[in-house]
Amino acid sequence: MSQVSVRNLWMEYPGQVVLEQINLEIASGEFVVLIGPSGCGKTTFLRMLLSMEQPTRGEILLDGEKLPGEPGPDRGVVFQRYSVFPHLTVIQNVILGLEFAGSPLLGKLFGAARKHAIAEAERVIDSVGLAAARDKYPGQLSGGMQQRLAIAQTLIRKPKLLLLDEPFGALDPGTKLQMYELITRLWREEKITVFMVTHDLKEGFTLATRVLTFDKVRVDPDAPGRYGATITFNLPLERKRAV
Amino acid sequence: MRALSRRIINRRPDRAGKIFWGAVPFVIAVIVYAVFSAIRLADNPNDKLLPGLASFGAAIHRMAFARDMRTGEILLWADTASSLRRLGLGLSVATLLGLIFGVATGVIPYVRAGLSPFIAVLSMIPPMAVLPILFIVFGLEELSKVVLIVVGITPFLIRDLALRVGDLPSELLIKAQTLGASTWQIILRVVLPQIAPRLADGVRLSLGPAWLFLISAEAIAATDGLGYRIFLMRRYLAMDVILPYVAWITFLAYMMDWALRKLNQRYFPWLRSEGS
Numbered sequence: 001m002s003q004v005s006v007r008n009l010w011m012e013y014p015g016q017v018v019l020e021q022i023n024l025e026i027a028s029g030e031f032v033v034l035i036g037p038s039g040c041g042k043t044t045f046l047r048m049l050l051s052m053e054q055p056t057r058g059e060i061l062l063d064g065e066k067l068p069g070e071p072g073p074d075r076g077v078v079f080q081r082y083s084v085f086p087h088l089t090v091i092q093n094v095i096l097g098l099e100f101a102g103s104p105l106l107g108k109l110f111g112a113a114r115k116h117a118i119a120e121a122e123r124v125i126d127s128v129g130l131a132a133a134r135d136k137y138p139g140q141l142s143g144g145m146q147q148r149l150a151i152a153q154t155l156i157r158k159p160k161l162l163l164l165d166e167p168f169g170a171l172d173p174g175t176k177l178q179m180y181e182l183i184t185r186l187w188r189e190e191k192i193t194v195f196m197v198t199h200d201l202k203e204g205f206t207l208a209t210r211v212l213t214f215d216k217v218r219v220d221p222d223a224p225g226r227y228g229a230t231i232t233f234n235l236p237l238e239r240k241r242a243v
Numbered sequence: 244m245r246a247l248s249r250r251i252i253n254r255r256p257d258r259a260g261k262i263f264w265g266a267v268p269f270v271i272a273v274i275v276y277a278v279f280s281a282i283r284l285a286d287n288p289n290d291k292l293l294p295g296l297a298s299f300g301a302a303i304h305r306m307a308f309a310r311d312m313r314t315g316e317i318l319l320w321a322d323t324a325s326s327l328r329r330l331g332l333g334l335s336v337a338t339l340l341g342l343i344f345g346v347a348t349g350v351i352p353y354v355r356a357g358l359s360p361f362i363a364v365l366s367m368i369p370p371m372a373v374l375p376i377l378f379i380v381f382g383l384e385e386l387s388k389v390v391l392i393v394v395g396i397t398p399f400l401i402r403d404l405a406l407r408v409g410d411l412p413s414e415l416l417i418k419a420q421t422l423g424a425s426t427w428q429i430i431l432r433v434v435l436p437q438i439a440p441r442l443a444d445g446v447r448l449s450l451g452p453a454w455l456f457l458i459s460a461e462a463i464a465a466t467d468g469l470g471y472r473i474f475l476m477r478r479y480l481a482m483d484v485i486l487p488y489v490a491w492i493t494f495l496a497y498m499m500d501w502a503l504r505k506l507n508q509r510y511f512p513w514l515r516s517e518g519s
Contacts, residue, residue, distance in 0.1 A: 073423035084418075087511070087513045137512070139515075154421070157421070159421070
């Protein structure tokens with residue numbers, strides 16, 4: 001279960017309203033894509049889902065409970081850049097989540113526990129197609145492979161929500177298609193709820209079970225910061241779910 | 244002809260060329276010295292200011308290979324050991340303090356709020372100005388010399404490291420939190436390994452000041468050490484000892500710099516793939 005409710009959410013900076021009156025019910029297992037022009041607040045919304053920013057009004061509920069005030073293992077994230085640790089190899093990047101969970105003091109597993117973690121991590125690395133790059137550093141990987149690694153690293157903690165902030169924005173078209181296949185397969189297998197920010201309409205409609213468009217409905221030409229953006233369309237794409 | 248038609252910024256020396264061009268200034272310096280030394284010695288064979296190469300040989304033999312009549316020690320090695328012990332101790336303590344406070348300042352907002360203005364002011368105190376205080380408080384023995392090095396370079400190391408920690412992409416710290424890391428785990432597994440190479444660079448940049456403070460302290464109050472010897476020899480105008488000592492100090496400092504650079508390359512292999 002990982003159902004998200006957003007109740008009358010506002011995000012206001014001094015002299016500027018970014019988001020206003022966001023109300024939303026997302027069922028468990030949906031693939032939600034957030035699209036809209038730049039600066040319309042879709043990334044801000046994702047950052048609030050991640051608790052990187054706190055809403056100034058309203059609340060976000062995950063399975064009926066208020067989100068904690070800071071990021072945690074219940075919500076995984078993949079950013080466009082800097083999503084993996086450059087000083088760790090692929091396998092080390094992936095077992096890191098297990099090491100944090102299993103070793104509060106050192107953040108590092110040894111012996112049998114380490115072997116167990118490595119076996120689990122290898123399964124995930126295999127499922128994202130990085131088995132051949134197991135011992136490489138991120139700097140030696142292509143952009144697409146780095147994003148595969150970021151996804152693998154996130155999945156190992158089995159988060160309720162997977163938050164993707166323009167994860168494929170820097171990739172070439174061929175690589176993007178491969179990533180669409182990968183993320184769709186993983187989303188089905190893990191039965192995870194996904195929120196993805198993109199500015200690529202086609203990408204959004206390819207992947208989503210629900211598309212949310214963010215835009216300003218009211219604009220004051222004398223004071224552009226006066227009104228914020230909100231969800232202008234909430235389009236369920238039912239055919240995707242049947243596939 | 245094609246090579247000449249290229250812009251000068253696109254023309255690069257090859258391996259042998261690099262060695263050749265790198266050696267040129269050294270060779271010129273030696274030649275200039277030899278010429279002026281010869282001119283002065285022709286004028287006055289007992290000139291002490293620019294002694295000839297032969298008297299260097301004699302001085303080096305006396306300082307580095309023969310036992311001192313009074314102490315029974317070989318002076319160069321005894322001096323080197325004393326100076327390196329002070330320098331090593333000072334650098335170690337400064338590095339440790341820099342690491343602890345630099346990381347804490349960089350990672351924990353409350354520590355940053357509390358400490359960074361204080362450290363900013365502290366780092367503006369000229370260390371040589373507090374040397375008298377150190378002599379008064381810690382005495383004229385080893386401790387005050389080590390403390391001078393620590394006082395001199397720790398604020399720089401703290402500020403440098405805090406800045407490096409601040410330069411880490413915030414995405415990485417967020418990502419670590421979404422993997423369930425605590426503050427301590429983030430410091431241990433994410434921050435420290437990534438700033439360790441910067442720490443080594445920070446220490447490399449501190450080597451110059453550290454030597455400066457060491458030699459100053461030794462010049463003022465010491466009974467051995469490289470800085471002590473140079474300033475002692477000054478009284479006798481013994482350039483034949485002073486110049487080899489300076490060359491030796493330079494060599495030691497250069498080797499420390501080189502060793503730290505190699506350390507970075509050896510222990511942080513991920514840095515090499517970073518740029519691509």
